[in-house]
Amino acid sequence: MKIYGPVPSWRLGNSLGVDLVEAPPGYCKACPFNCLYCHLGHKGHFMLEPASMELPPKDFGILEKKIIETKPDYITFSGQGEPTLNLNLGYAAQRIKEICDVPVAVLTNACFAARKDVRANLDNCDVVIAKIDAPTQQLFEKINRSARGIKLANIIDGIKLINTKVCIQTLIFSCGSVTNADDETLNALLDVYRDINKSKPIEVLLGTVTRPSDDENLQFVDSEKLSEIADRITKECGIKARYFSESEKEQKNVRRKISFDQLGVEITDLLLRRPCTREEIISRFDGSDAAIVLDRLVDKGVLGLKLLDYKKGHYVVL
């Protein structure tokens, strides 16, 4: 179990990450998907069978210390691996609730939501943020590029059976001829939201491709378009919808005074799981020397800077 961040999240505020499934050596992720826009890279290990992976008791002590230091708004299961691959996810959520009263979120592709044991784990969390980017199997395979045999219909059926709060997250974008931003696809996505909402009331979170990826053809949509789609979801489906915009970004600073060495380790652990801008990193280490450590790591070539099309922002990358 690797604890990383916190990170500023437009959905979850100051979000402290817990990675329950680390990527095997030589791979950037452990996931049954390989989404076109994945910010972790594309050399992933297609892991297809959830299993009980060990969570050492000492890690919960480390987590408790970090919760006290960073005062997160949410503790979020995410990182290099699809969290539901670890069948101890529910146990981890229970242990966290014994330590603190911070709500627990999980970011998932919902690939295994049709499994009863996986849903039992998810139900120990306060909110499940489940990915649906496409309304049809054909587009799902083009965008999320899942391992063979994974059916979008099963994912949707599984989501309907989750008992805890569910938000559906959709990234709206284009990549060459692949897009979910055209009217026909958006109408069909609205049908999917309506269909899920009939059995399981949901909220919809709309984002776009704002983080670096290997693919140069990714094209984001602007916040005006996201705002229009969110309005349609609310008016035409009766479902609450929020969308990403720069002004929604969580702005607060987290004060932490830690050593140079520890800063280097924490920044590297973070960037292996979540690309961040320089400003985002510095905001989580207010009062420390994060700017100096970042510059040194860039000078040494350990970290690089990548200019992203979206708002022309610079991301720090490993």
Ligand code: SF4
């Ligand atoms: S589900 Fe998440 S981790 Fe897996 S490939 Fe897609 S974006 Fe990457």
